[in-house]
Amino acid sequence: MLTKKVKNRILFLFFIFLLSIFAIFFIIKSLNKNILYFSSPTEIKEREDIPFGKAMRVGGMVKKGSLIINQKNIQFVVTDFENEILISYSGTVPSLFAEEKGVVAEGSLSDKNFFIASRILAKHDENYMPPEIKEIIEKNAK
Amino acid sequence: MLSNIGISLLVLVLILSFLIIYNASLDLKISSQSVKKNIYKLSLFQITFIILSFFTLIIGFINSDFSLINVYENSHTAKPLFYKIAGTWGNHEGSLLLWVNILVIFSYLFLVFNRNHDKKFRLYTLIFQNILILGFLFFLLLNSNPFNSIYPIPLEGLGLNPILQDPALAIHPPLLYVGFVGCSIYFSAAMASLLSDYGGKLFAQSIKTWVKISWCFQTLGIIVGSIWAYYELGWGGFWFWDPVENASLLPWFAITALMHSLIVLEKRNTLYAWAIILCLLTFILSVTGTFLVRSGILNSVHTFASDPSRGIYILSFLSFMIFSALTIFFKKYKKENYNFNLKSKEIFILANNWFMAFFLVTVLIGMLYPIFLDVLINEKISVGPPFFNIVIIPLVIPFMILMAVGPKFGWIKSKNKIFYKALFLILVAGVINLFIFYFFGKYSLLSNLIFIAAIFLILHSLLDFKNFINNKNKLELPRIISHLGFGLLVFFIGINHQFSLEEDFNLKVGEVKKTSAYVIDFEDISIEEGKNYKAIIGNFKLTNLKNNIVQYLNPEIRIYPNPETLTYEAAIKTKINSDLYLTMSNVSRSEYYNIKFQKKPFMIWIWISALMITFGGFVQLTLKKNEN
Numbered sequence: 001m002l003t004k005k006v007k008n009r010i011l012f013l014f015f016i017f018l019l020s021i022f023a024i025f026f027i028i029k030s031l032n033k034n035i036l037y038f039s040s041p042t043e044i045k046e047r048e049d050i051p052f053g054k055a056m057r058v059g060g061m062v063k064k065g066s067l068i069i070n071q072k073n074i075q076f077v078v079t080d081f082e083n084e085i086l087i088s089y090s091g092t093v094p095s096l097f098a099e100e101k102g103v104v105a106e107g108s109l110s111d112k113n114f115f116i117a118s119r120i121l122a123k124h125d126e127n128y129m130p131p132e133i134k135e136i137i138e139k140n141a142k
Numbered sequence: 143m144l145s146n147i148g149i150s151l152l153v154l155v156l157i158l159s160f161l162i163i164y165n166a167s168l169d170l171k172i173s174s175q176s177v178k179k180n181i182y183k184l185s186l187f188q189i190t191f192i193i194l195s196f197f198t199l200i201i202g203f204i205n206s207d208f209s210l211i212n213v214y215e216n217s218h219t220a221k222p223l224f225y226k227i228a229g230t231w232g233n234h235e236g237s238l239l240l241w242v243n244i245l246v247i248f249s250y251l252f253l254v255f256n257r258n259h260d261k262k263f264r265l266y267t268l269i270f271q272n273i274l275i276l277g278f279l280f281f282l283l284l285n286s287n288p289f290n291s292i293y294p295i296p297l298e299g300l301g302l303n304p305i306l307q308d309p310a311l312a313i314h315p316p317l318l319y320v321g322f323v324g325c326s327i328y329f330s331a332a333m334a335s336l337l338s339d340y341g342g343k344l345f346a347q348s349i350k351t352w353v354k355i356s357w358c359f360q361t362l363g364i365i366v367g368s369i370w371a372y373y374e375l376g377w378g379g380f381w382f383w384d385p386v387e388n389a390s391l392l393p394w395f396a397i398t399a400l401m402h403s404l405i406v407l408e409k410r411n412t413l414y415a416w417a418i419i420l421c422l423l424t425f426i427l428s429v430t431g432t433f434l435v436r437s438g439i440l441n442s443v444h445t446f447a448s449d450p451s452r453g454i455y456i457l458s459f460l461s462f463m464i465f466s467a468l469t470i471f472f473k474k475y476k477k478e479n480y481n482f483n484l485k486s487k488e489i490f491i492l493a494n495n496w497f498m499a500f501f502l503v504t505v506l507i508g509m510l511y512p513i514f515l516d517v518l519i520n521e522k523i524s525v526g527p528p529f530f531n532i533v534i535i536p537l538v539i540p541f542m543i544l545m546a547v548g549p550k551f552g553w554i555k556s557k558n559k560i561f562y563k564a565l566f567l568i569l570v571a572g573v574i575n576l577f578i579f580y581f582f583g584k585y586s587l588l589s590n591l592i593f594i595a596a597i598f599l600i601l602h603s604l605l606d607f608k609n610f611i612n613n614k615n616k617l618e619l620p621r622i623i624s625h626l627g628f629g630l631l632v633f634f635i636g637i638n639h640q641f642s643l644e645e646d647f648n649l650k651v652g653e654v655k656k657t658s659a660y661v662i663d664f665e666d667i668s669i670e671e672g673k674n675y676k677a678i679i680g681n682f683k684l685t686n687l688k689n690n691i692v693q694y695l696n697p698e699i700r701i702y703p704n705p706e707t708l709t710y711e712a713a714i715k716t717k718i719n720s721d722l723y724l725t726m727s728n729v730s731r732s733e734y735y736n737i738k739f740q741k742k743p744f745m746i747w748i749w750i751s752a753l754m755i756t757f758g759g760f761v762q763l764t765l766k767k768n769e770n
Contacts, residue, residue: 027504027533031511034529038522057524069734071648091646092376092727092738095708099730106526 041083059104089117148289151195158188166265189250212288218301228312235288244323266334304702310370321360322428332421336474346408358759376725378740383527389431396424399498490548542595546602571597599629624758630751643741648734661685675702695724721745
């Protein structure tokens, strides 16, 4: 039969196994709760199931002449050349943020046409464009 | 000219690598106890030539020799000398040359400083290290050659990315490179140990110094990067869970686990297989991180101009490394017997390893999940900081408690007295936490637990320090410093997180903004000429509403020519109890300036405690062999 030592070891391994299952489950679950989906203005317009108030990212080009700055915030329109969305943001912007340049905004939708951003990402340089935006623009240019 | 010298030197290093591998494999068959003289000589030549090649590139940058493409693309005659030199490793090709340099330097040092170890083990280590050198040298020569020439020779260079024009560029990359590439030597040593049957205690002794060196440099490099991000990127944070930061954390978790396991291997001669796995894993993760960042798969603040062909080469070399490592490991793996008592130091060190493994898996999943989703179902997502915070922070609580108690346990078996002392200290920590909670502000249950655990670790380490003063047991000191540093780090991050103030608004010149704690008066702007940029300097007068103390903060917008680029320089007033942090930006020359104002308590203490963690490691390195 099994000696005490072997029994202990089996118990120990079983315990470790359970713990890792639990850990992985915990990680995946938190992951699903905290991923940020990236959408283009068109996707926001077309998709029925887009959640309001949940953190997500929107990207596209800052429309020419759409930038308005007042005491509280910065407002601009992001376009993917098919649809547009109005974005409002307060805080400093990255140095590469400008009209007619690519931008990714992180925040949440307040309704289908209005997005409140908590962070503006424009980490790309003048030759580089985030792959997400490049894809959208190439698709719509056709 | 320089191009030819540089390439010749690299080719010489390449040939020497082959010669070393050849001679070392010949020497393996000879049964004498000492390594042949000519292998030392070849290695000495190799290290000389590779260092010379690095200096050749530096000379190219100093003289602005635009016949080298690399210099043309990354330098400019108007750049200050300091940044010309530091710019050498501020780009992909130059940093890869630094990478190969460190591989060679560690290879040589390991050969010279391990004379009292088994000959076969040393020769195999040398062979594997030279295979790594060859792999990266081929990559350097074929794909990313810093000495490629250009004709006709351009008159002016394209300039260094302004965001990199910072003193930190001089130290941050070299520190990290020593830390990450230094791991290569015990990757090689682990393979050698398997092949030459040189395991257990002696193996632990041969690599532990190298593990500590690379741990210290890695930790320091990450901290310097974090400080740099804090003052340069203008978000006022110091850790963003940016892919590149995650990539640097992965090997750090592995190496920290390894450093602790080696203690068990050395003292109790067990956990050999696990230590080997960690040795292999640390370097593999270092290379993986490099691959992900350089290939452009992950976007981050480190935008190396990316190139898919780089990714393919590194990926194939990486697969080769992993494949050969696994083959050798499973072929040579021998079953070990583990006998651990629950109340022993071994168990606590194992617990440390489990936590490290958990953190590692979490960060790895968070980092790779978006890539998988993109490839599999073409869904674009990103994983934000909340994920990492939610998964990792709760686990830090038991981690810190074990971290405090663990070292007090003896090897093999211990008494219960330790538990009573710990229980008492937890109660004291709870009271201190209650005090903070009551007088300074309310926070969540989770934060309460974190504060209690952190204070407990701090108190415990302080008591240990008191004991150290009494019994002068030097072995304890490095551990006490590092663990105390970690406790303080978590504590101050917690305080900083709970009690930070942040205000975002837009102001015209001359306007005044009243916030809850300060009146911010945007008095005027002035323009100044820097060495190679023009700076628009904002003059802000801040009046503290509580005590009416007036302070001036001067954030800058810098405009660099060729090509015209903007950077925003935050104005930071550091004090012993808090930092004032103010950045301003401007879009399309609007008359409104965007202002971000933050008050961050105990910022400097976060740096101090993080540096303490590293300092513990350096103290350990200074301990002499007989004390160790």
